[in-house]
Amino acid sequence: MKPDNKIKVLLTDDHKLIREGIEAMLSNTPDIEVIGSVGSGEDAVNYVREKRPDVVLMDIVMGGMSGIEATRWIKDLDPSIKILLVTMEISKEYVSAGIKSGVDGYLPKDIDKKMLVDAIKQVSRGERYFNEAIMKLVFEEFYTHEKLKSPINKLPNDLTKREFEILGLVASGKTNKELAEMLFISIKTVETHKTHILEKLNLKNTNELIKYAIKHKIISIDSL
Amino acid sequence: MKPDNKIKVLLTDDHKLIREGIEAMLSNTPDIEVIGSVGSGEDAVNYVREKRPDVVLMDIVMGGMSGIEATRWIKDLDPSIKILLVTMEISKEYVSAGIKSGVDGYLPKDIDKKMLVDAIKQVSRGERYFNEAIMKLVFEEFYTHEKLKSPINKLPNDLTKREFEILGLVASGKTNKELAEMLFISIKTVETHKTHILEKLNLKNTNELIKYAIKHKIISIDSL
DNA sequence: AAATATATCAGGGTATACCCCGAGGCCTCT
DNA sequence: AGAGGCCTCGGGGTATACCCTGATATATTT
Numbered sequence: 001m002k003p004d005n006k007i008k009v010l011l012t013d014d015h016k017l018i019r020e021g022i023e024a025m026l027s028n029t030p031d032i033e034v035i036g037s038v039g040s041g042e043d044a045v046n047y048v049r050e051k052r053p054d055v056v057l058m059d060i061v062m063g064g065m066s067g068i069e070a071t072r073w074i075k076d077l078d079p080s081i082k083i084l085l086v087t088m089e090i091s092k093e094y095v096s097a098g099i100k101s102g103v104d105g106y107l108p109k110d111i112d113k114k115m116l117v118d119a120i121k122q123v124s125r126g127e128r129y130f131n132e133a134i135m136k137l138v139f140e141e142f143y144t145h146e147k148l149k150s151p152i153n154k155l156p157n158d159l160t161k162r163e164f165e166i167l168g169l170v171a172s173g174k175t176n177k178e179l180a181e182m183l184f185i186s187i188k189t190v191e192t193h194k195t196h197i198l199e200k201l202n203l204k205n206t207n208e209l210i211k212y213a214i215k216h217k218i219i220s221i222d223s224l
Numbered sequence: 225m226k227p228d229n230k231i232k233v234l235l236t237d238d239h240k241l242i243r244e245g246i247e248a249m250l251s252n253t254p255d256i257e258v259i260g261s262v263g264s265g266e267d268a269v270n271y272v273r274e275k276r277p278d279v280v281l282m283d284i285v286m287g288g289m290s291g292i293e294a295t296r297w298i299k300d301l302d303p304s305i306k307i308l309l310v311t312m313e314i315s316k317e318y319v320s321a322g323i324k325s326g327v328d329g330y331l332p333k334d335i336d337k338k339m340l341v342d343a344i345k346q347v348s349r350g351e352r353y354f355n356e357a358i359m360k361l362v363f364e365e366f367y368t369h370e371k372l373k374s375p376i377n378k379l380p381n382d383l384t385k386r387e388f389e390i391l392g393l394v395a396s397g398k399t400n401k402e403l404a405e406m407l408f409i410s411i412k413t414v415e416t417h418k419t420h421i422l423e424k425l426n427l428k429n430t431n432e433l434i435k436y437a438i439k440h441k442i443i444s445i446d447s448l
Numbered sequence: 449a450a451a452t453a454t455a456t457c458a459g460g461g462t463a464t465a466c467c468c469c470g471a472g473g474c475c476t477c478t
Numbered sequence: 479a480g481a482g483g484c485c486t487c488g489g490g491g492t493a494t495a496c497c498c499t500g501a502t503a504t505a506t507t508t
Contacts (some may be wrong), residue, residue, distance in 0.1 A: 135359050160454060161273075165266040168289035173431055176495070188457050191496075198496095205464095206495075207397055210434050217296055219289065384484065400465070412487050415466070422466090429494095430465075 006033035007124045010053040012044040012070065013086070014062040018109070022057065025113050032120055041070030048074050048081060054124050055082045057107075060094055068097050075102040082123040095137055105129030158200055166193045170206060171213030230257035231348045232276075236268040236291065237283035237310070242333070246281060249337050256344055265289030269297045272305060278348050279306045281331075284318055292321045299326040306347040319361055329353030383424060390417045394430060395437030 009032055011019045019037045026032050035053055038044050041062055048056065056074060060067040071083050084105040085098050098106060104123040107116065119129040159167065169179055176194070180187045194206075203209050213219050233256055235243045243261045250256050259277055262268050266289050268280060280298060284291040295307050308329040309322050322330060328347040331340070343353040383391065393403055400418070404411045418430075427433050437443050 161270045162455065164270065165264075168264075168266045168293075172289070173435070177493095185455085186457055187494095188459095189455070192456080195496080207430060207434055210431055211397070211438070214435070214438055218293055386485065399463095401463090409485085410487055411464095412489095413485070416486080419466075 006031055007055060007120060008033055008035045008051075008053045009120060010035060010044065010047060010051075010056045011037040012039075012041065012056060012062075012067065013059040014039045015059075018059070022116070025116060026120075029117055032117065041067060041073075044070050045073045045077070048077060052078065053081065055084060055120050057084050057086055057120075058103075060085055060087045060098070068094070068101050071098070071103055072101040082126075084119055084123055084129065095134055106131070106134050108133075159197065163193055163197050163200075166190070167197055167209070167213065168218055170194065170197075171210055171219045173210075230255055231344060232257055232259045232278045233344060234259060234268065234271060234275075234277035234280045235261040236263075236265065236280060236286075236294065238263045238286040239283075242283070246340070249340060250344075253341055256341065265291060265294030268294045269301070272298050272301060276302065277305065279308060279344050281308050281310055281344075282327075284309055284311045284322070292318070292325050295322070295327055296325040306350075308343055308347055308353065319358055330355070330358050383421065387417055387421050387424070390414065391421055391433070391437065392442055394418065394421075395434050395443045 009026065011022055011034060013019045013022075016039065019039075023034050023037060026034055035051060036047055038047050039062075041058075044056060044058065047053075056071075058067040058071060067085055071085070074081055074083060079102070082104040083102070084107050085094070085103045086107045086109055087094055088109050095106065105119055105128055107119055107129070111119075122129045166179060166183075169182075174182070176187050176190045179185075179190045183190070194209075198204065198209065201209070201212060203212055233250065235246055235258060237243045237246075240263065243263075247258050247261060250258055259275060260271055262271050263286075265282075265286055268282065269289075271277075272280065280295075282291040282295060291309055295309070298305055298307060303326070306328045307326070308331050309318070309327045310331045310333055311318060312333050319330065329343055329352055331343055331353070335343075346353045390403060390407075393406075398406070400411050400414045403409075403414045407414070418433075422428065422433065425433070425436055427436060
């Protein structure tokens with residue numbers, strides 16, 4: 001972008017009043033120019049097909065095509081076009097769906113001029129614009145989602161304390177000898193424990209034990 | 225929790241020094257009592273089996289079972305026990321894995337006393353403790369993950385076709401003898417291939433080979 | 449008091465994995 | 479024709495894992 005070129009912005013909102021409000025807000029900024037203003041997602045996509053704005057301010061809730069859907073289309077046409085979603089309230093579904101469709105930022109509708117200008121400049125530079133509230137929301141969703149989808153690991157609870165302890169260490173790659181040394185017991189004892197573990201878990205050897213341990217998340221793949 | 229009962233805390237870290245440091249930090253707090261201090265994930269799980277702490281402070285990186293895995297096991301035993309992960313540096317993988325395993329909070333190791341006490345009290349009330357940096361990190365991961373789904377699992381190695389074939393079979397649990405029989409080659413040849421594989425992948429033995437294979441999706445966990 | 453579970457260890461054995469060395473046949477590329 | 483990579487195989491060795499049979503001590507349970 002040449003320094004004398006303003007950032008070309010397209011406004012999309014089915015409320016004319018809001019479009020005009022935003023346009024007024026941006027009217028006196030030196031680096032930003034509103035080059036268009038449309039009232040539907042379809043129009044936004046068509047507009048982008050002909051003229052190429054740098055940034056699209058997109059309302060989420062509109063009659064017809066939603067802002068999310070329009071975003072998908074526009075990003076498919078030209079991923080370099082930056083899209084800022086604008087929304088009344090921050091909702092989980094919209095944030096997640098918006099991210100999936102490839103938006104570059106999220107704005108509340110009650111934004112002030114400075115934030116708006118900052119956001120537009122930021123995404124036009126290729127950065128993203130998400131405020132704390134959004135990130136917190138994403139975190140919450142991520143947290144509950146990740147937690148719920150974690151499978152319940154059946155525990156081989158007929159193992160004794162010592163056996164359990166050894167199970168973890170064997171799975172992490174320790175040899176019998178190493179175990180004997182680090183636990184201050186003889187190799188024979190380690191072998192006995194291991195034999196019992198293999199019996200109880202119905203396994204054949206250390207190799208199967210490792211696979212068992214990974215499958216049942218006794219050790220994690222990340223730690224490998 | 226009765227008001228006259230202190231919050232019972234278990235410390236888990238394989239560095240005794242750090243355990244003692246944290247214990248000293250918590251020694252003069254009226255509402256918190258350190259009831260135990262162990263040096264491994266296995267010990268933590270076993271300890272929790274007998275005594276029931278309210279909160280477990282858990283190091284992530286430990287010899288043997290990781291703090292993440294220990295968390296999973298403890299949460300499976302008793303989800304009401306709150307777990308705070310403690311880590312040197314904040315890493316994407318750990319945060320994500322930690323959340324999946326059900327942790328209630330995340331602490332950096334260079335925490336001061338006030339933050340530590342706050343975090344413990346907060347999770348013991350059933351709230352979560354994650355700071356801004358963590359949430360931002362999760363957001364970043366969520367964003368890139370949702371946007372770019374690039375599950376290209378390439379194998380950055382110079383294994384030959386034959387070696388690769390054998391890698392898969394070894395990982396699936398075949399012994400050298402079995403391989404020799406099913407491939408109609410001698411055990412010596414199998415050994416040679418395996419030696420080359422171990423060299424090229426910088427591994428030590430079959431155990432590590434299995435872990436490597438699982439990590440790199442050469443064999444799937446489901447097939448175990 | 450007796451039975452059971454747990455943790456410890458030993459002898460003596462076999463099977464397997466892993467190591468170091470060398471080597472011949474086959475292919476492709478230069 | 480030579481060089482190099484790949485696949486094949488061997489001798490001979492050590493280390494480790496695994497198996498079988500027992501044994502002792504301690505603690506818990508019945």
